[in-house]
Amino acid sequence: RMDLTREWTDEEVRTLIDEEMIALREIPVGEKRKLKKELFDELRGFGVVQDFLEDEEISEIMINGPAHIFIERDGVLSETDRSFLSAQKLEEMVQRIAGRMNRSVNAARPIADLRLSDGSRVNVVLAPISIDGTCVTIRKFPKDNFSMSELVKKQSLTQEAAEFLQRLVKARYNILISGGTGSGKTTFLNAISAFIPEEERVITIEDAAELHLQGIPNLVRLEMRPANIAGEGAISMRDLVKTALRMRPTRILIGETRDGAAADLLACWHTGHEGSITTIHSNSASDALARFETLVMMGSEMPLAAIRAQIVSAVDIVIQLGRFRDHTRRVQAISEVAGMEDGEIMLKPLFLWKEEEGGREDSLTGRLVSTGAEMIRTEKFRMYGG
Numbered sequence: 001r002m003d004l005t006r007e008w009t010d011e012e013v014r015t016l017i018d019e020e021m022i023a024l025r026e027i028p029v030g031e032k033r034k035l036k037k038e039l040f041d042e043l044r045g046f047g048v049v050q051d052f053l054e055d056e057e058i059s060e061i062m063i064n065g066p067a068h069i070f071i072e073r074d075g076v077l078s079e080t081d082r083s084f085l086s087a088q089k090l091e092e093m094v095q096r097i098a099g100r101m102n103r104s105v106n107a108a109r110p111i112a113d114l115r116l117s118d119g120s121r122v123n124v125v126l127a128p129i130s131i132d133g134t135c136v137t138i139r140k141f142p143k144d145n146f147s148m149s150e151l152v153k154k155q156s157l158t159q160e161a162a163e164f165l166q167r168l169v170k171a172r173y174n175i176l177i178s179g180g181t182g183s184g185k186t187t188f189l190n191a192i193s194a195f196i197p198e199e200e201r202v203i204t205i206e207d208a209a210e211l212h213l214q215g216i217p218n219l220v221r222l223e224m225r226p227a228n229i230a231g232e233g234a235i236s237m238r239d240l241v242k243t244a245l246r247m248r249p250t251r252i253l254i255g256e257t258r259d260g261a262a263a264d265l266l267a268c269w270h271t272g273h274e275g276s277i278t279t280i281h282s283n284s285a286s287d288a289l290a291r292f293e294t295l296v297m298m299g300s301e302m303p304l305a306a307i308r309a310q311i312v313s314a315v316d317i318v319i320q321l322g323r324f325r326d327h328t329r330r331v332q333a334i335s336e337v338a339g340m341e342d343g344e345i346m347l348k349p350l351f352l353w354k355e356e357e358g359g360r361e362d363s364l365t366g367r368l369v370s371t372g373a374e375m376i377r378t379e380k381f382r383m384y385g386g
Contacts, residue, residue, distance in 0.1 A: 013043055047093050048082045049138070053120075059140055060182075065133025066090045075327025087127070090134050094124050103226070112226075115208040116141075145212055148191045156184075157331040157368050161351050164334070165319075169195035171380040172251070172275030174314055178288035179321030184329035185279040186210050186255065188321060192277065193253060200275075203247055205240045206255035213253075220247060237261035238299065241268060254278035260299025262292055266307075269314035274380070285318040285335045289345050305343065312340050316377055318347065326364050334368075338376055348373055 001016060002008060017039050021032050041050040052061050052071055060072035066084035070077055084090040097114050098105045105112045110126035119141035127134050146154075148162045168175065169192060177192075179185045193213045196202060201218040204211050209223045222244065227234035237254070241264040244252050252268060254261070257278045269276060280295075282288035289311060296307050315337050322332040330353060338348040350373055355366035 010040075014040060046096070047089060048084055049093070052080070052082075053116075053138070053140065056142075059142075061136075061138040061140070063090065063134075063136040063138075065127075065130070065135070067133070075323075087133055090136070091126075094126070094134060094136060097122055098124075113208060115210075119208075119210050119212070121208055121210065141210060142187070145190045145214070146187055147194060151188070151191055154328075155367070156188075156329060157351075160370065161331065161334060161368050164351070165192055166195045167381070168317055169193075169275070169277075170197065171384045173316040173377075173380055174269050174274060175277045175317045175319060176288055176292065176315055177277065177279040177319045177321065178282045178285060179279070180281070180283050180323060182329075183321040183323045185281075185321060187329075188319070188331075189253065189255070189277060189279055196251065196275075200250035201248060202251050202253060203244045203249040204253045204255070205237060205244060207237070207258075208255075211253065211255060220244075220249075238264055241265055244268075245271070245273070249273060251275040251277070256280065257292065257295060259295060262295035263299030263302075266296055266300075266310055266314055270310065285320045285333055285347055286345075288318055288320070289315070289337070289347075308340060308343070308345055312337055312345055316380075322353075324364050328364065331368050336373075336375055336377060348376065350375065 017036050021036055024032065027035070041047055046053060049061055049063065049069065052058050058071050058073050062070040064070065066087050066089065069080045069082045071080055094105055097116065098112065100117070101114055103112060103114060105124055105126060107126070110129045112124045114122040114124060116122060121139040121141070123137045125135045148165070151157060152159050152162050177185050177189055190211055190213070193211070194215065196216060198215050198217065200216070202213065202216050203220045203222065204213065205222045207224050209221060211221070213219055222240045224237055224240065225233065225235040237259060238261045241252070241254070241261050245268055252273055253276065254265060257265060257280050265276070265278065280288050280291055282291045292315070293304070293307050293311055296311070297304070300307065318335045318337065319331060320333040320335070321329060323329050331351070332353045333349055334351040335347040335349045338346045340346060349371050351368050351370055353366060354369050355364060
C-alpha cells in the first residue's frame with residue numbers, strides 16, 4: 001500500500017500500520033502492540049537494534065555480522081539475544097544510515113564513518129572485508145551533555161581541579177586533551193568548553209559533528225566530508241583548519257587531531273589564535289606530545305628539533321583522561337608543558353590521580369590531588385585574567 005515514489009512521514013507510516021493491525025483480529029492486543037513497534041522499527045528505524053539505541057543506559061552497540069550483537073552497559077560488554085533475520089536485513093540498516101547522510105557504502109567503498117541524527121558515531125565495515133559478515137559499531141552520543149559540575153559529582157575530577165581548568169580556559173591557554181579509546185575525551189571537551197566566554201567567536205572542526213557547545217552565540221561548526229564515489233569532493237581536516245583561520249576565530253576547537261592537520265593547528269596557535277582546544281588519542285601525557293609531533297611531521301617538512309620547539313611554545317596544558325578497571329572515566333593528570341631539556345619536551349604535573357589503599361578490585365578509591373607545583377607559564381593569567 002505504500003507509494004514508494006514519495007516521502008512518507010513517520011506519522012503516516014504509523015497510521016498505515018494501525019490500519020493493517022485492525023484487520024488482524026485473531027492476534028491478541030499485546031502481540032499487536034509488539035508487532036506494530038517491530039514493523040515501524042523495520043520500516044523507519046534500525047530494526048532489532050532500535051531498542052538499544054533508545055536505551056540511555058547503553059553506550060555502545062557492536063554488530064558482528066547478522067547473528068551476533070553486543071552492547072556496553074555501565075562499562076560492561078555483553079552479548080544480547082537479538083539477531084538480524086538475514087545478512088540482507090543488516091545491509092538494509094546500513095544503507096538506511098548511509099542514505100540519511102547522503103553517503104555511499106558499497107563494494108567499491110566498503111569502509112565508512114557515519115553518524116546518526118543525534119550525533120552518535122557509526123563505523124561500518126562491509127563483508128567480505130569483515131570476514132564473518134558486515135560489522136557495525138555504534139558509539140552512542142549521550143542525550144544530555146555532562147557539565148563540569150556533574151563530572152565533579154561523578155568524581156571524574158575534584159572541584160579544585162575544575163576551578164583551575166576554568167581559570168585556564170578563560171585565560172586562553174592552549175589545551176591538549178589526551179586519552180585512550182572510550183576514555184571520555186569528547187565528553188570532557190564538551191564540558192570544558194562551557195568555560196569559554198560567550199562574547200567570543202568559536203569555530204569547531206570535526207570528523208563527525210559531536211560537539212554540542214552551549215551559551216556561545218557566535219559559533220560556527222565545520223565538518224569533514226569524504227570523497228564521493230568518483231573520488232572527488234573530499235573536504236579534509238587540513239582544509240577546514242586553513243579556512244577557519246580566514247573566518248576571524250577567537251578560538252578553534254578540533255574534535256580530534258589525527259593527521260597532518262596537526263601542522264596547521266600548530267601554525268594556528270603561533271598566529272595569535274590562543275585558547276584553542278583539541279583532543280588526541282594517547283595513553284599518557286608524554287605519549288600525547290610524542291604523537292602530536294609525529295602528526296605534525298606528517299603535514300610538515302620541518303626538522304624534529306624545530307617541531308618540538310614550536311610545540312613547547314604553543315601547547316600549554318595536557319589533560320590526561322583514563323578509563324579505570326572499575327569502568328569509571330576520570331582525569332588522571334593535568335600537566336603543564338614546562339619547556340625542553342636535552343632536546344626532550346618536559347612536563348610538570350600540576351594534578352595527579354592518587355589511589356587510596358583498601359579499594360576493591362571492582363571499585364577504586366582515590367582522588368585527583370594537587371602536586372603543589374607552581375606554574376611556570378603565568379603570563380596569560382596576567383594578560384587575560386582568570
